[in-house]
Amino acid sequence: MTDEQEKTPAELVRVGVFGARGRMGIEVCKAVDAADDLELAASIDQGDNRSAVSGAHVVVDFTTPDVVMDNLQWCIEQGISAVVGTTGFTEQRLAQVRGWLADKPEVGVVIAPNFGIGAVLMMQFAARAARHFESVEIIEQHHPRKLDAPSGTATHTARQIAQARAEAGLGPSPDATKDEVPGARGADIDGVRVHAVRATGLVAHQEVLFGGTGETLTIRHDSYDRVSFMPGVLLAVRAVRNRPGLTVGLDALLD
Numbered sequence: 001m002t003d004e005q006e007k008t009p010a011e012l013v014r015v016g017v018f019g020a021r022g023r024m025g026i027e028v029c030k031a032v033d034a035a036d037d038l039e040l041a042a043s044i045d046q047g048d049n050r051s052a053v054s055g056a057h058v059v060v061d062f063t064t065p066d067v068v069m070d071n072l073q074w075c076i077e078q079g080i081s082a083v084v085g086t087t088g089f090t091e092q093r094l095a096q097v098r099g100w101l102a103d104k105p106e107v108g109v110v111i112a113p114n115f116g117i118g119a120v121l122m123m124q125f126a127a128r129a130a131r132h133f134e135s136v137e138i139i140e141q142h143h144p145r146k147l148d149a150p151s152g153t154a155t156h157t158a159r160q161i162a163q164a165r166a167e168a169g170l171g172p173s174p175d176a177t178k179d180e181v182p183g184a185r186g187a188d189i190d191g192v193r194v195h196a197v198r199a200t201g202l203v204a205h206q207e208v209l210f211g212g213t214g215e216t217l218t219i220r221h222d223s224y225d226r227v228s229f230m231p232g233v234l235l236a237v238r239a240v241r242n243r244p245g246l247t248v249g250l251d252a253l254l255d
């Protein structure tokens, strides 16, 4: 059997990439190219005409928070499923996406704050630990070219921890600070302190530090290379057309 007989073009998932010349977009294009069951249909970056992806089955978006909503609305209108790694998704934005999808019930969208499998597990472990500790703080560390702070991963982790703490009847983490240089105690995300570090040499790292009587628990994840996100991205690309509507996070796909 020849290669062509083994995989006819009709069986390939055609993938378009938005943000294709960015740090993540470059890796996504390489990963799609290297996958036997996927075909890179179009690579779009700032200034390109996005109608080049009209024939794609799935679009992957790693752009910026200020353009991602417009991209996503356009994809949904075209009936193209989307896998989104771009940050900036508030509850309000997610509700807007659900509204667009209501008119296109066959379209699937996966939005994940972090496609690293280890990072997804780190968030799950943190949510599980949250109810058992009086104190919690998050320290995220990223490369200095990152536009947003705190990271989407840290924001998502903080919200999950806050929800678990509320369900367990825990109040705020104890903190006697009275005199503070603004910013010294980090950002407050749903009552959880989040500290954002930016330094050359870093890629994407996060620690969740829990404190209880006489002990601490640190849950840490490190992405040393952007290839770490690719198994999760490809998992979502392969799954998204079978998941109509909005899926937030990779958890359901991993299960």
Ligand SMILES: NC(=O)C1=CN([C@@H]2O[C@H](COP(=O)(O)OP(=O)(O)OC[C@H]3O[C@@H](n4cnc5c(N)ncnc54)[C@H](OP(=O)(O)O)[C@@H]3O)[C@@H](O)[C@H]2O)C=CC1
Binding pocket: 018, 019, 020, 021, 022, 023, 024, 025, 044, 045, 046, 047, 062, 063, 064, 065, 067, 084, 085, 086, 087, 088, 112, 113, 114, 115, 116, 152, 229
């Ligand atoms: N969920 C996850 O696992 C991960 C998420 N991210 C997130 O993904 C996003 C991108 O990160 P990163 O790749 O590092 O950023 P980059 O800045 O390297 O890449 C973004 C790219 O998008 C391009 N772009 C801007 N506007 C448009 C547009 N309208 N259409 C198409 N392309 C456009 C930019 O072009 P130009 O530079 O010319 O503006 C740039 O090439 C960020 O929000 C980041 O936080 C990152 C890593 C993992």
Ligand SMILES: O=C(O)C1=N[C@H](C(=O)O)C[C@H](O)C1
Binding pocket: 087, 113, 114, 115, 142, 146, 147, 150, 151, 152, 153, 154, 203, 204, 205
């Ligand atoms: O900009 C990045 O690099 C990353 N962005 C995502 C985030 O904000 O959480 C995911 C990962 O941390 C890398």
